[in-house]
Amino acid sequence: MANCSLSYLPDEIGRLISLETFIIAGNCLSTLPDGIGNLSCLKTLYVNENKLSHLPSGIGSLMSLEVLVLECESLLTLPDSICSLTRLEFFHVRKCNLSHLPSEIANLVSLKQLWLDGGNNIYTLPDSICSLTQLESLQMDGCKLSHLPSEIGNLVSLKSLDLRGNNICTLPDSIHNIRGLENIILDNCTKLQSLPKLLACRVSAVGCTSLESIPFELDQLGLSIQCGGCNKLAENNFANCLLKQLHKSKGLAELKEVVDILVPTRGAVPIWFPCQGMERKPLVLGNAKGAVAVVVSILIFRNPVSVTGMLGYSLTVIGVILYSEAKKRSK
Secondary structure, three states: OOOOOEEEEEEEEHHHOOOOOOOOOOOOOOOHHHHHHOOOOOOOEEEEEOOOOOHHHHHHOOOOOEEEEEOOOOOOOOHHHHHOOOOOOOOEEEEOOOOOOOOHHHHHHOOEEEEEEEOOOOOOOHHHHHHOOOOOOEEOOOOOOOOOOOHHHHHOOOOOOEEOOOOOOOOOOHHOOOOOOOOOOOOOOOOOOOOOOOOEEEOOOHHHHHHHOOOOOEEEEEOOOEOOOHHHHHHHHHHHHHHHHHHHHHHHHHHOOOEEOOOOOOEEEEOOOOOOOOOOOOEEEEOOOOOOEEEEEOOOOOOOOHHHHHHHHHHHHHHHHHHHHHHOOOO
């Protein structure tokens, strides 16, 4: 029933008690009938690209529901009853102009993916969201979020956190407690000023023009961090400070193989690099068992990207890899 220009659903729709998948995307529905709550076997409901201004409270009776997708620009709130969907695993609310989430969202005990992207106005999250211990992916790009709950570190199953284009100034220190976190996306968070210590995750903070400080210790920087367009870091001479800290870094002492710190620039070695004029092989620190590469890509310089620059950067990466392999074979 997708893309059928429907403006109305009869209440008798609730008689389809064996229905498992209901896709009514791309219509002109302004309301859903109360009878929809009688679809006790429904597992998947797509109501994206409609004109809903509210959801019926009966939606909380869909006890078998696992997937719920909403995209309705006129939808400003969610009914509290939606928190009764204890089997819900994937909840996507896009372009709905939501101002807040229900305070009892922690009751969605099976929720694994919560996506609230593309034009919502959620300035804060309820503290109860930190009790979603099954949550693996939280995506909130462009939601105008001002901060995260301090106990966000209780999301022990979280693997991906997408906060791009929000108004946050920093991340709670408790985020360090999420052992399985793999990716944090903070691109274009122009008010972001600092980052806490991080575990083995990849961080993208491209376009964070207010970012002034990130951890110096290698074991707190994550697997990689991209900071393109972070002019405040350049003004604070961060890259040079990081190189000066390397010899006494806790992370460096604990690493058991190769550490590559790649600072791509255009043309000659930048003037802040402390080894000017030294003719020597690439600096490779550490040795022992398997291969570990920690890549800190600090794309903070204001020079435009050129073909020559990209080629030089690629050759540098290849050279480091070949050098590392040759070193291992010679042992």
